Amino acid sequence: MARILGGDPAAYGTLVDRYTALAHRTAYLLGAGHEAEDVVQEAFVKAFRALSSFRGGASFRAWLLRIVANETHNLVRSRRRRAATELRAARQEPTHADGPESRAFPDTALLDAVRTLPEKNRAVVICRYFLDLTEGETAEVLGCPRGSVKSRGHRAFARLRELLAEPDKEVVGD
Template structure:
């Protein structure tokens, strides 16, 4: 499980928007995964199974925090954006891309983040999101199209998304 620690933390961080809470969700998710190893299907891929457990734990923490009157999930995801110093080091195109992603809906942000930032396969995304691979493909296509439109509208030009 050690080799999945970084990607599991990133998934939890995308969902919770808080590094400490993401760390807790990752740790609890790993504990739950170890406890559930007996129910793991041998023919199923391990990584998406583990990431789904971590993602569910992170979602539970977000729901719990929401009951305590915190901001919406999309604001927490946006808060994962790099600091101003980090942005200064990035190229103008990267800044425009990140800003465009922030303007997308929560669902679009999530699917774009899973595919392009976390580099999950469509199959892994389908397992994580608990939906058919075809649904992932269509959501990703629509999100990419909306991102392209957002970039073109704001900047007037786009190389490739």
């Protein structure tokens, strides 16, 4: 970090190389889908611009993933507004085509069930179990206390158990 803050752009390139795959996976799983690459690029640009606010000794990984999570959240929120506007304009129900997630996860029942969770609970499940982040990293990425990570995870898994235990119940994503 000292080299980066000292103005060495190659040092930042090393961090980009190290964290691009994880950032891409985070954006994708949090809902960016096919726009994950754009989200990651924007997150790295914002991280570079905000390097002076990075606290020394903190985890760069968690700090970066927090930026990725925020960018993804903004994208998802924007999509929802856009979809609602288009739906009102067209006065028809949206269609859901198979996306890249159907190829990434052959058995989509779990992913479909996770998509039905409230956003905060879904984000905890994704960070903890799809991205294998620690409780502390998840709390930092999502900007919430560790206790919230624990309680949201508990509620999420209780709901997932209900959804996945009902074989006749159809699970529909967002």
